[in-house]
Amino acid sequence: MRxxxxxxxxxAFLVLIGPxxxxxxxxxxxxxISPEALWKKIGDFCGVADWHxxxxxxxxxxxxxxRTLSLKGGGTIVEALENLDDAGHAYTxxxxxxxxxxxxxHSTISVSPDSKGSSLKWVGTYDAKGASDxxxxxxxxxxxxxxxxxxxxx
Numbered sequence: 001m002r003x004x005x006x007x008x009x010x011x012a013f014l015v016l017i018g019p020x021x022x023x024x025x026x027x028x029x030x031x032x033i034s035p036e037a038l039w040k041k042i043g044d045f046c047g048v049a050d051w052h053x054x055x056x057x058x059x060x061x062x063x064x065x066x067r068t069l070s071l072k073g074g075g076t077i078v079e080a081l082e083n084l085d086d087a088g089h090a091y092t093x094x095x096x097x098x099x100x101x102x103x104x105x106h107s108t109i110s111v112s113p114d115s116k117g118s119s120l121k122w123v124g125t126y127d128a129k130g131a132s133d134x135x136x137x138x139x140x141x142x143x144x145x146x147x148x149x150x151x152x153x154x
Contacts (some may be wrong), residue, residue: 022104023133025140026123031152035118039089039111041151042120045081052147066096075099082106101131101139120151 031038041051046060046067056070069077077098084091090110095102107124122144128136 022125022127023102023137023140024123024125025137025144026121027141027144027148028119028121029148029152030114030116030119032117035089035111035113038118038120038151039086042109042111043086043089043091045084045091045093051150052143053150054143054146069098071099095126100143101129101136102126103129105140120148122147 041047044050045064046058048067048069049055049058054071056072058070059068061067065081067079067081069079071077075098077100078096079093079098080096082092082094088110089112090108092106092108094107095105103126105124105126107122109120109122112119112121124140124144126136126140131139
């Protein structure tokens with residue numbers, strides 16, 4: 001009986017902390033341009049349509065806290081700005097809705113000085129939704145990689 005109670009307690013604990021074991025995608029790359037110049041390219045929360053090849057257009061809400069991204073080929077993603085640090089060259093956002101096979105998506109994109117110029121880091125955590133973990137990770141990895149290539153070449 002004691003073993004059963006412990007097993008139930010452990011199972012309940014794992015359910016509670018489950019989201020802590022979510023998936024992660026990231027890309028880090030260097031650029032020869034200065035951190036300020038790279039941040040000028042990506043620091044505008046709705047400027048993503050200017051540098052990410054999958055985004056056709058971006059519409060910013062009146063308060064500047066939400067963007068609606070129109071995808072090339074159809075579909076929209078709605079994202080909320082959680083934190084913008086212009087001085088630190090970083091912003092954090094979450095996905096509110098969209099066709100991607102993810103839930104609980106939380107991401108930060110940042111620029112820092114590097115000996116070659118600047119370093120771009122884009123990292124996100126999420127759970128798979130309606131797809132396997134591997135398939136969800138493949139989609140997000142592809143989004144990050146195509147964005148990175150359009151910014152710094154490659």
